[in-house]
Amino acid sequence: MSASGEQAADCLFCGIVSGSVPSQTVDSDERTVAFMDINPATRGHALVVPRAHSRDLTDIAPEDLEATILAAQRLANRMREVLSPAGFNILNSTGEAAWQTVFHFHLHVVPRYPDDPLKLPWIPGSGEEAEIAAVAVRLRGRRG
Ligand code: 5GP
Ligand code: ZN
Numbered sequence: 001m002s003a004s005g006e007q008a009a010d011c012l013f014c015g016i017v018s019g020s021v022p023s024q025t026v027d028s029d030e031r032t033v034a035f036m037d038i039n040p041a042t043r044g045h046a047l048v049v050p051r052a053h054s055r056d057l058t059d060i061a062p063e064d065l066e067a068t069i070l071a072a073q074r075l076a077n078r079m080r081e082v083l084s085p086a087g088f089n090i091l092n093s094t095g096e097a098a099w100q101t102v103f104h105f106h107l108h109v110v111p112r113y114p115d116d117p118l119k120l121p122w123i124p125g126s127g128e129e130a131e132i133a134a135v136a137v138r139l140r141g142r143r144g
Contacts, residue, residue, distance in 0.1 A: 008053040011053055012102055016035055016049070026075065026078075027075055031064055031071075032048055032064075034047065034109075041108075042085075043083065043111065044083045045108065047108055049105065050064035050068050054105045055103050056095065056103065072090055076109055079109070079111050083111050085112055088109060089108070089118070090109060
């Protein structure tokens, strides 16, 4: 696939990449485009997408994934200068069950502020050691 990538006909973010859907674009390079999220979780919340259409983390080409995370780092550094946040969350949702609503791979770059309303989406608790180890055995597979 070329660096400019292939577009999917009825994909919202392909429309933003091509310019047929308006957006507040803040950065772009050969492989990626960054634009403001239309429903920001915090002030400055933006999205970084590869120009080439892929659905999610499981099918994005490695070179697009690399370019997208590097663009997210560049954007976070720019936000640090301009918005002075206290930190960042970089979020990807892969699959409907994981809250994905737009099926063109994207990274959320969410600047964090001490008084923002975001909450950790899970309750930390002690895990079952045996179950953790059993899953680890399965995940290692033949490489274990
Ligand atoms: P997801 O839920 O798939 O992780 O993230 C999709 C994000 O896209 C959401 O945060 C949502 O606010 C944002 N979004 C949905 N439609 C549009 C749009 O038309 N323009 C922009 N800029 N963002 C959008
Ligand atoms: Zn797309």
